[in-house]
Amino acid sequence: MPSPPGHAARLALTVVLFVLAMTPVAGAADRTPTSGRAAAWTARPAASGSGADDGRPYFYLEGPPGTVLQDRLSVTNPGTAPVTVRLSGADAYNAEDGGFSVRGGRGSTGTGAWLRTAAAEVTVPARTRADVPFSVTVPPDATPGDHPGAIVVRGGDRSVGVRVQLRVGGPTLAALTVEDVGVSGRTIHYTLVNRGNTVLAPRITVGAEGVFGTLLRREPRTLPVELLPGQRVRLTEPWRDAPALDSATVRLRVTAAGGAHGEATARAVFVPWLPVTGGALLVLAAVAAGAYAYRLRRSRGRPSDGADDGRPGPSSGERQHSESRHLAKAGAES
Known part of the structure; x- marks a missing residue:
């Protein structure tokens, strides 16, 4: 059996190690921001009535025209200061790249206009979760099929859209x-x-x-x-x-x-196009150079006024003899 002093030493060491292991956690809790920054809160569908966290990624509601559908939104504040958020409904649409986006409240004509939260503004205390009831009143003349929307939650400089997938009863068409x-x-x-x-x-x-x-x-x-x-x-x-x-x-x-x-x-x-364009330019340059050379050769070979026509001309002696005959002929005529 271990001696009492050795057992006491091991017990003291265990307590010290436990305290050292807990210290970073306590220090992390002390460093939690106290300004209630908007990035701390989260919004998501509330857990099921049994209290279990079913982790729903979005709301799914279904009913015929004229019905009223209800559910709850959970806003969780893990910070150390209260957080105030504003709630509103909005229609959903596809952005240009296909992403899921929501319209402003005034531009909504479907689910966003039919949705009402129990409160438009909610203050959630520190380290608290608030479940906010909401309802969707489907008009009697609503068209059958899917009417996607969202609950938009705004707090501080942050905005979160929690999707609401509403299906109105009636014939559906996939096309x-x-x-x-x-x-x-x-x-x-x-x-x-x-x-x-x-x-x-x-x-x-x-x-x-x-x-x-x-x-x-x-x-x-x-x-x-x-x-x-x-x-x-x-x-x-x-x-x-x-x-x-x-x-x-x-x-x-x-x-x-x-x-x-x-x-x-x-x-x-x-x-x-690059090689084709380069080749076409080379061909054009070659044609232009050939045309220029041809015109240059023709201009050099064409006789000008008073210029030699290419045949051999008379020698100087022949020219003198011809002139003497012309003079003798002129004297005889006179």
């Missing part, structure tokens, strides 16, 4: 089209349009055929876009190994759950 397909350099451009009334997660297949065979073949893959009803997004597809010289037919096929599908093609001609 999309592919439009404005074109090729620019090594990039394929195209536009996706949601023609139905449900949110779509499109899958795309890309292919291209050239004069001498297949140039591009990519397996179907899901795009990182949630295409909202009635929205259109302009997207691109990289084509890094595009041919240098060919005529291609590019084909895009897009599908989504519910039977939605669309297909479109575009023609693209690939020409190495």
Whole structure:
């Protein structure tokens, strides 16, 4: 058995190590900002009624026209000072790159206009969570299908949108089209349009055929876009190994759950413009140089007024003899 002094020494060492291990935690708590910075608070769907944290990423509400749907939003303040946040509803839409964005409160005509929170402004004490009830009143004439929106929470210099996925009961239609397909350099451009009334997660297949065979073949893959009803997004597809010289037919096929599908093609001609342009300039320069040399040779070989016509002229003796005959002839006539 260990001696009492040795046991006491080990016990004292254990207490010291425990205190040293807890000190950084206490120091970290002391360094927690006391100014209540906006970055400290979080907003998310409240836990289920059982009290368990079900970790919902967004609200999902469903009901027929004319119904009132309810849920709760949790705002958590882990800081050491109270935080005041403002709450409002907003419609959702697709940004140009396909991202999920929300409109301002005044520009909302769907879920954002139908949503009401129990309070427009809430102050959450330090280290406290506040559950804020809200309701969505679906108008009797609301169209069936998905009506995406959000609860926008603003506090300090920070704004958070908690998504609300509302589905109004009735017939649903999944439909999309592919439009404005074109090729620019090594990039394929195209536009996706949601023609139905449900949110779509499109899958795309890309292919291209050239004069001498297949140039591009990519397996179907899901795009990182949630295409909202009635929205259109302009997207691109990289084509890094595009041919240098060919005529291609590019084909895009897009599908989504519910039977939605669309297909479109575009023609693209690939020409190495730099070498072609350089060669054309060289040919033009050669033609111009040849024309100039030809004109120069002609101008040098053409006789001028009073100039030698190229035939051998009379010698000086012949010219004197000719002049003597002309003089003798003139004397005889006189």
